[in-house]
Structure formats: structure tokens, C-alpha cells
Amino acid sequence: MTLLKTETLAIRSETDVVLIRQAVRRLCIEQGFSLVEQTKFVTATSEIARNTLEYGGGGEAALETHLEGLRKGVRVVFVDQGPGIPDLEQAMRDGFSTGGGMGHGLGGAKRLVEHFQITSQVGAGTTVSIARWK
Amino acid sequence: MERIPILQMGEFLIVSIQVDMHDRLALTLQDDLTTRISVTNAKGVLIDISALEIVDSFIGRMLANISSMALILDAQTVVTGMQPAVAITLVELGLSLPGIKTALNVERGMTLLRQAMSSAAPTLHTDDADDPPED
Numbered sequence: 001m002t003l004l005k006t007e008t009l010a011i012r013s014e015t016d017v018v019l020i021r022q023a024v025r026r027l028c029i030e031q032g033f034s035l036v037e038q039t040k041f042v043t044a045t046s047e048i049a050r051n052t053l054e055y056g057g058g059g060e061a062a063l064e065t066h067l068e069g070l071r072k073g074v075r076v077v078f079v080d081q082g083p084g085i086p087d088l089e090q091a092m093r094d095g096f097s098t099g100g101g102m103g104h105g106l107g108g109a110k111r112l113v114e115h116f117q118i119t120s121q122v123g124a125g126t127t128v129s130i131a132r133w134k
Numbered sequence: 135m136e137r138i139p140i141l142q143m144g145e146f147l148i149v150s151i152q153v154d155m156h157d158r159l160a161l162t163l164q165d166d167l168t169t170r171i172s173v174t175n176a177k178g179v180l181i182d183i184s185a186l187e188i189v190d191s192f193i194g195r196m197l198a199n200i201s202s203m204a205l206i207l208d209a210q211t212v213v214t215g216m217q218p219a220v221a222i223t224l225v226e227l228g229l230s231l232p233g234i235k236t237a238l239n240v241e242r243g244m245t246l247l248r249q250a251m252s253s254a255a256p257t258l259h260t261d262d263a264d265d266p267p268e269d
Contacts, residue, residue, distance in 0.1 A: 014156035021154065021188065039188055039219035043227060046190040050157070094228050105191055108227035 004065040012058045017049045031072040041132045044109040048078050048128050056080025075131035084122040138163045145177040152185045160196045171207045178247035184215025194229040201234045210250045214243035
């Protein structure tokens, strides 16, 4: 898997979430994703970026484009140094929310992407990685 | 402060969301709309989202909230123009938007609102030839 390019954006405000959505949309278009693929990946990005801001107290997102053989992909890695998630299994479950959301954020985002990885340490922060291939 | 304009047309309020909304803007719209419904005594709210490229769980919740708040204030809401890619994504995300009326475009949305109003009206002045006579 070859990393084509990477760009790191801060997530400090709701406006940053919008900017990240737009940047990820551009990458998806660049990689030749269909409209449905773009929409799914950007929606997943929006869910995770909001979590990073709301629960992680902000952080950053690394936007990467990859090439694996002939397959093009987009990967976004969200990192925060927030309180962490004590029970990941519970957090991934639909309908579970400690915030004001509908509780579809994490579980829903996972369904929208091909690769989903989450690691979290209480007191140290959370890292979520999502990717989709063309 | 940035705001999404709400237009009044007779008994209807019309909103067209043309920007990529950040969360606070969505909440402001929710507040503005409920206020305007009560001030203008509107009976219907049409929200056109044809320019929206994504509806995530937050915006989905906002649409559901507006719809329920409007109903409590005796107004019907219809969401129009959702892009097919958005609809596909919403379902996979797990949001079925219960209680939200949708229409393919603004024109059909207006028809739906008018129908909802005309079918709601006769129950007030009873003129029910179809109903069985009461004893």
C-alpha cells in the first residue's frame, strides 16, 4: 500500500468539521469515487469528526490518499487526547449515546466505510481510522 | 450571526438549505423555525434539502426535531428534494427519519402540505356524509 499524500487538519470548532468534510469530499472525487461512495465516506467523516470535537475535546484528522495495486483509497485518521472511551463495545452499539446525538454515530459510521478501526485508552485519548477503496 | 432565511408564503413557511451547515447553524434554524411557526401561525413548513450533499445523524436529528416541534405547534412539515445518494447513506447509517414526511421536489411537497391541511380541516366543521349517523 503506497501513501500518495497526506494532510493534517485541526478539529477545534464546528467550522473545522465542515472544512474536513469538504476536504475529504475533494479527495474522494480525486480518487474517482462515485457519488454514493463519496456521500457515504463524507457522512462517516462527519460523524467521527463530531465525536472527536464533542467527546474528545478536539484533536486532528490526517487525510491520506493511498494506492494499493490499481485500487485507489482514502483514509482518515482522527486523533484526540480526550477522556477516552471506557466501553468500546457499548459505544459502538446503535442507540447508545452519552451526548445529544441519536446514538448512530460510531456504529453507523462503521457501516458506511470498508475499513474501521478504533482504539481508545481511558485518560489518554481515542484514535479512529476509516478508509474506503475505489 | 449566520442564519438560514425562512420565507413565508400564506400559511406556509419555506426554507431552502443551500449551505454546508455546521451544527450550531442547524440548531439556530431549529429555534428560528419554531419561533416563526408560533409568531406567524403557520400551518405548514417546507424544508428543501436538494442542495445538501450529506445528512448525518446531527442534521437528521434536527429535521426530526423540527418536524415534531412543528406538529406540537399544529403545523405539518415536509422535507423535499433529498438526493438519492443521501437517502442511501441515511438508511445505512441507521436513520430512517420516522415521522418525517418527504417529497421528491418542492412542488410535490406543497401539494402534500395542502392535502394535509384540507384533510385536517373538515374534522373541525363536521360535514361527514360518509360517517354513520349517530344516535
